[in-house]
Amino acid sequence: MSSAQERLDQLRSTSRERWAMVAIAIGTPVLACVAIGAATRFNPTGMCVAVAALALWAALRPDAHIDLFVMIAVVVFWLARIDDAVTPWAIVVALALLCHHAAMSMMAAAPHSAVFGADIIRRWLWRCAVVAAATVGVWIMVVALDHRHAAGNATLTLAALLALVVATLLVRARSVPRR
Amino acid sequence: MMISLPSTPASPATAPAGSGASGPPGWRPTAALVRCVLLAVVMMAVAILARRPDLLVLAAPLAIITGWSILTRPRCEPVLSHRLADPTVREGEATTWRGSLADAEGVDVVVAVMPPTSWLRRRPTGGVVTATPVDGVADLAFAVRSLRWGQHRVERVTVAASSAWGSFRWSGQTPQSLLTGLPLPSVFDAAGSVRRASGLVGLDHSSRPGEGMEFAGIREFQSGDRVRRINWPRSLRAGSLHVTSTWADQDTLVMLEVDATDDVGISEGIDGLASSLDLAVRAAGAIAEHYVRRGDRVTLRVFGSSPDRSVAPASGRAHLRRILDSLAAIRAGSDPRGLSARGRLIPPAEALVIILSPLVSAAPLDRAVALARRGVTVVVVDTLPQGVTEDPDPLTALAWRIRLLERRREVRLAQDIGVPVVQWRGPGSLDQFLRDVARRASAPRMASR
Numbered sequence: 125m126s127s128a129q130e131r132l133d134q135l136r137s138t139s140r141e142r143w144a145m146v147a148i149a150i151g152t153p154v155l156a157c158v159a160i161g162a163a164t165r166f167n168p169t170g171m172c173v174a175v176a177a178l179a180l181w182a183a184l185r186p187d188a189h190i191d192l193f194v195m196i197a198v199v200v201f202w203l204a205r206i207d208d209a210v211t212p213w214a215i216v217v218a219l220a221l222l223c224h225h226a227a228m229s230m231m232a233a234a235p236h237s238a239v240f241g242a243d244i245i246r247r248w249l250w251r252c253a254v255v256a257a258a259t260v261g262v263w264i265m266v267v268a269l270d271h272r273h274a275a276g277n278a279t280l281t282l283a284a285l286l287a288l289v290v291a292t293l294l295v296r297a298r299s300v301p302r303r
Numbered sequence: 304m305m306i307s308l309p310s311t312p313a314s315p316a317t318a319p320a321g322s323g324a325s326g327p328p329g330w331r332p333t334a335a336l337v338r339c340v341l342l343a344v345v346m347m348a349v350a351i352l353a354r355r356p357d358l359l360v361l362a363a364p365l366a367i368i369t370g371w372s373i374l375t376r377p378r379c380e381p382v383l384s385h386r387l388a389d390p391t392v393r394e395g396e397a398t399t400w401r402g403s404l405a406d407a408e409g410v411d412v413v414v415a416v417m418p419p420t421s422w423l424r425r426r427p428t429g430g431v432v433t434a435t436p437v438d439g440v441a442d443l444a445f446a447v448r449s450l451r452w453g454q455h456r457v458e459r460v461t462v463a464a465s466s467a468w469g470s471f472r473w474s475g476q477t478p479q480s481l482l483t484g485l486p487l488p489s490v491f492d493a494a495g496s497v498r499r500a501s502g503l504v505g506l507d508h509s510s511r512p513g514e515g516m517e518f519a520g521i522r523e524f525q526s527g528d529r530v531r532r533i534n535w536p537r538s539l540r541a542g543s544l545h546v547t548s549t550w551a552d553q554d555t556l557v558m559l560e561v562d563a564t565d566d567v568g569i570s571e572g573i574d575g576l577a578s579s580l581d582l583a584v585r586a587a588g589a590i591a592e593h594y595v596r597r598g599d600r601v602t603l604r605v606f607g608s609s610p611d612r613s614v615a616p617a618s619g620r621a622h623l624r625r626i627l628d629s630l631a632a633i634r635a636g637s638d639p640r641g642l643s644a645r646g647r648l649i650p651p652a653e654a655l656v657i658i659l660s661p662l663v664s665a666a667p668l669d670r671a672v673a674l675a676r677r678g679v680t681v682v683v684v685d686t687l688p689q690g691v692t693e694d695p696d697p698l699t700a701l702a703w704r705i706r707l708l709e710r711r712r713e714v715r716l717a718q719d720i721g722v723p724v725v726q727w728r729g730p731g732s733l734d735q736f737l738r739d740v741a742r743r744a745s746a747p748r749m750a751s752r
Contacts, residue, residue: 137429192338199346199361206357214360222364229335229469234414237429244412244435251468255367262363266356284351292344298373299332299340299471 137237141245148227149186150179156198156220163213164205171201179224186231195221210267218259226252329473330377336470339365339372372470377409383462385477387447391628394484395573397426397448402462402477404434404441410464410473413441418458422451422572423482449484450572452584452631457482485627487573488589517550555599556616558650559587559626562660562667564607566635568688579661582686584630586727587659595623603629609638652678657733661687662724663706665713671722682736683717683724 153175161168175197182191202217226248234240346362349355381404388399404413417430426446434441441464447457457480464473521537524544532546561583570578577585591601595618602616603626612629614622650656656679660667667683674681692703714724723736 139429187334189334189338191334192341195338195342199342199358202361203349203355203358209355209357211357214357218361218364221361222368225335225339225365225368226468229333232333232335233412233463233465233469233472234433235416235429235431237427238414238431238433239427239429240412240433241435244433247411247435251371255364255371258367259360259363263360266360270356281351285348288344288347288351292340295340295369295373298376299336 134236139237139239141240142231142236142238145227145231146183148223149183149231150176152220152224152227153179153194153198156217156224157201159213159216159220160198160202160205163208163211166205168201171197175201182228183231186228191224191228195224210263210270212263214266215260215263218263219256222252222255222259329380330466330471331473333465333469333472335468336369336372339369339468339470343369368468368470372466372468375409375467376471377407377464377466377473379406379408381405381407381410381464381473381475383475383477385460385480387457387480387482390481391483391485392449394449394452394487397446398482400445400447400457400460400480402443402460404436404443404462404464406439407436407441407464408439409466410436410441411467411469413443413462413464415443415445416461416463417445420455420458422449422453422484423455423457424448424450447482449482450574451570451581452484452486454632455482455484456480483628483631486584486588486630488585488592514549519548519550521545522548555594555597556651556654557590557594557599557601558604558616558654558656559591559601560604560606560656560658560667560670561587561630561633562606562658563633563635564638564666565661565663567661567663568691577688579663579686579688579691580633580635582688582727583659583661583684584633586684586686586732587657588627588630590657590733591626592623595619595626601626605629605633607636607638607640608633611638649677650674650679654679656681657684658682659684659686659727661685662710662714663687668713668717668722668724672717672720675720675722681722682733683722684732685714685724685726 154172157168157172157175160166161171175194178190178194178197182188182194198217198221206213230240230248343362343365346358347366350358350362383402383404385400385402388401390398392398400417402415404410407413413434413436415432415434417425419425419430424447426448430445432443432445434443443462445460449455459476459479461474461476465471521534522545524533524538524546528546532548534545534547537545563580563583566578566580568578568581569576570581587603591603594601598618600616600618601614601622603612603614605612612632614626614629617625656671656674658667658671658681660683662668662683662685671681671683692700692707694700694703718724723739725732725736
């Protein structure tokens with residue numbers, strides 16, 4: 125059987141849930157770029173096309189590391205365009221990244237023809253809602269801290285970086301299997 | 304039978320997308336977790352160093368997912384077991400492959416992938432099922448339908464379990480399972496009976512009296528007669544003891560010979576076109592079932608298939624199952640010696656030999672003629688399917704036409720010698736032949752031995 129025929133058969137057997145997840149995986153980074161464009165009154169068409177193409181490639185190989193570049197592209201675009209640290213558009217972009225990550229993780233967990241039951245989808249939606257609520261909480265905290273106009277503190281910065289390093293090492297120790 | 308398996312790494316070809324195919328078994332972090340950790344750490348570091356608290360908001364979901372995944376990471380190794388609900392089915396029937404993943408604490412989603420297998424149809428048709436563990440056990444099930452007789456291998460099923468957010472994955476494979484599809488016998492019935500029997504268990508009665516069920520007459524009591532055979536009304540009237548005599552119940556030895564040297568035609572399974580071997584196997588199953596139910600002894604010989612799965616003569620339901628198992632194990636052309644391998648076996652003269660063959664070569668007819676000359680009752684059932692000569696290649700079609708002309712001549716010669724060749728048409732296919740045999744049974748015969 126030819127490769128083209130195999131791909132056609134694969135497309136035919138793709139479940140509706142999978143198509144929905146592909147749409148989310150491609151649409152959410154584009155939505156993030158549109159949000160960044162709306163926040164800065166910048167036309168993000170070129171960026172949207174590039175991110176959509178990258179996201180499509182990532183959706184075809186959900187368990188590869190291609191998706192990392194999609195998210196890096198969105199974050200770099202944010203860093204390059206946004207100067208306002210407390211803009212509410214940050215919530216939109218953060219939630220878009222959350223949905224994108226969740227869709228990609230779910231796609232990587234099963235083949236293209238897998239049909240997810242309603243209980244599985246409900247569980248994932250509930251988790252996303254919890255994380256979204258926590259993200260909004262982080263944004264409120266950032267806004268509150270920003271209103272205090274606190275001066276920079278080298279000790280605090282160093283402590284934060286150290287905490288980050290310790291957390292990273294902890295995560296690594298708990299995730300990589302022992303040999 | 305439940306079989307516990309050690310987990311094995313998944314094959315990339317069959318595994319769900321990107322399962323940890325390489326490396327040792329166990330829970331392994333996925334690309335999703337790597338992505339989360341990397342982006343969260345870098346974004347938070349940049350947020351701290353570049354004084355961009357807005358990046359903390361963007362990193363927040365990824366950092367929370369990372370923490371969530373680490374806290375809910377499964378701690379123990381799942382145990383995968385599987386079984387086929389019924390390892391033997393009739394062709395066209397379905398059974399269920401059941402898998403179970405125990406010790407699945409912390410598992411979010413379990414996915415099983417069954418690769419396609421020829422002559423087996425899976426349901427769901429995509430070959431993928433998903434499940435959620437309940438009380439630490441996830442149950443998986445595939446319906447598997449056998450489309451054709453034969454021994455089919457249910458391919459290795461890859462099972463992958465994911466933790467919350469798909470951050471850790473475990474995968475394992477089950478070994479292959481053997482599913483035997485017994486031939487679904489064609490509908491067959493025979494009105495005629497063969498009265499050349501020697502056994503004492505069948506439905507046919509012999510020409511001599513003996514122990515049996517069929518009434519033969521009433522005669523005077525002789526020494527050795529059973530008391531329960533005494534006919535008391537007649538004895539009272541006659542003034543001396545009389546007994547009811549019966550015809551002896553006798554069986555027939557039916558010898559089925561299946562020619563599996565070639566499989567001609569297209570086989571589309573139980574729902575489509577039948578090849579010559581399909582017809583032969585289903586017809587042999589039908590004939591065996593018919594005679595075994597009558598109490599006759601049936602034996603099976605298969606030519607052209609290796610290993611030899613011949614079945615000795617016997618009767619009964621267990622014997623019918625042995626015959627069907629042997630038919631299911633036929634592999635066309637696996638024994639290149641064909642009829643010469645076991646063709647020298649000579650059946651007893653009282654046997655009824657039924658040769659099922661597409662008659663593509665002359666060997667089956669030669670054997671039938673040789674048996675007939677020895678006084679054995681033999682019939683050849685032609686199992687060549689219709690339309691086999693229709694080939695898009697004109698040379699092949701021409702070759703078929705030439706061969707069929709030769710075949711027609713060979714069949715005519717065999718019939719002239721006294722070997723009937725009948726086309727398999729299901730019920731009544733052998734009626735005319737059996738009536739002729741019954742008629743000839745009472746006539747004197749000459750046989751060369």
